[in-house]
Amino acid sequence: MSTRKNAVVLLSGGLDSTTVLAIAKDQGYNCYALSFRYGQRAVAELEAARRVVQALGAGQHVVADIDLRVFGGSALTADIEVPKQGSESDDTSGSIPITYVPARNTVFLSFALAWAEVLDAQDIFIGVNALDYSGYPDCRPEYIAAYEKMANLATRAGVEGTQQLKIHTPLMEMSKAQIISTGLSLGVDYAMTLSCYDPDESGASCGGCDSCVLRLKGFAEAGATDPVRYLK
Amino acid sequence: MSTRKNAVVLLSGGLDSTTVLAIAKDQGYNCYALSFRYGQRAVAELEAARRVVQALGAGQHVVADIDLRVFGGSALTADIEVPKQGSESDDTSGSIPITYVPARNTVFLSFALAWAEVLDAQDIFIGVNALDYSGYPDCRPEYIAAYEKMANLATRAGVEGTQQLKIHTPLMEMSKAQIISTGLSLGVDYAMTLSCYDPDESGASCGGCDSCVLRLKGFAEAGATDPVRYLK
Secondary structure (H helix, E strand, O other): OOOOOEEEEEOOOOHHHHHHHHHHHHOOOEEEEEEEEOOOOOOHHHHHHHHHHHHHOOOEEEEEEEOHHHHOOOOOOOOOOOOEOOOOHHHOOOOOOOOOOOOHHHHHHHHHHHHHHHHOOOEEEOOOOOOOOOOOHHHOHHHHHHHHHHHHHHOHHHHHOOOOOEEEOOOOOOOHHHHHHHHHHOOOOHHHOOOOOOOOOOOOEOOOEHHHHHHHHHHHHOOOOOOOOEOO | OOOOOEEEEEOOOOHHHHHHHHHHHHOOOEEEEEEEEOOOOOOHHHHHHHHHHHHHOOOEEEEEEEOHHHHOOOOOOOOOOOOEOOOOHHHOOOOOOOOOOOOHHHHHHHHHHHHHHHHOOOEEEOOOOOOOOOOOHHHOHHHHHHHHHHHHHHOHHHHHOOOOOEEEOOOOOOOHHHHHHHHHHOOOOHHHOOOOOOOOOOOOEOOOEHHHHHHHHHHHHOOOOOOOOEOO
16 A cells, blocks of 8 residues: 555646646655536636646546536636736736636635545645736635635544645745746646637637736746647 | 625525524525535435425525535445434544535535625525534534635635625524524424435435434424424
């Protein structure tokens, strides 16, 4: 039996979460990758997540079904246009983009917590980032700290004091360029990842959404070339 | 347009959550009832929830699909026997029953939070109870307080400081008899509710599981008769 510790790693198939999986594996964890089918338009994300698990390896990969569309309310899950770079430029300073999904990280972490408890894992990894978070409230360190505290009160282990759950956020203080450099140094092939909010049917990235622009800027600053296909 | 405030009410269709819905309505809230189809064996619960919404009324009733079975690990969702009263008697003092579902209230509250944000609601009602919680860690007041703090850091409203989310737990300090008396005083017909962990195909309660025993004891102490059908 392996003596490595189990960890649950939230994996969207994007650049950030893929780097997180590589970091967690590099730290010696036996990783259980968790993805979600949550009514998002970018189902190509899930194919990316499967490619990543195949390439990097994981004890298990679970794709959990959740449907936040029953509540409506976001560009990522509802049937409205994804804004292109600049279209939100009038109110970017501290405001929250309409691509926000209500309570998304809270929901995702809750599923991770359920799985961690079943696996007897004390460690959850999530690729949130305070620098590039673009106004997402549930990507800030104070939110993660509050979640961790709540989680330790929610579970048997927390009550019995036998173990403390830890939420790892290795990307929290990194720039996109630092994230990319870290992944490259760990041998990650970013061709298998997908960051675009609005890929075409072939899986090519649009190059124009906030996520694509941030990613391309990160590769440029890291002095590397983004290997994914872009429409423009 | 109604001037009543919106609230999300977690509704399983059991005695407790039905009483909570009656209390929230009595306090003047426009209630949005949220139930879950989460792989539990007691699907009769959902039929009870529908009866309750029909009788008490709600702005909307959403049944969200979540499948915690992908993670395994509980008598309520896995295919093992539900313990009858007494079979756990050797370790009831502070221990956690095997009918515990991993991170259940954390998952349920996370969905409630998502819906509350879409509805612009500041109020979530949940029927947790500290007296009868039988060792469920996520039914304690300190857990609820930590959840509320986390939730206020997770959402736009919390970040922007425009409103504070409140998790209401009106049953927290009540005995089962007090819960029943409160519901009866508000006109609740408990015949439409279902508490049994293991009802038969006709929807009749077993009378022997922890939940049935607690319920029957509550009615006896309240000096009332339980109108649901029992097998014995």
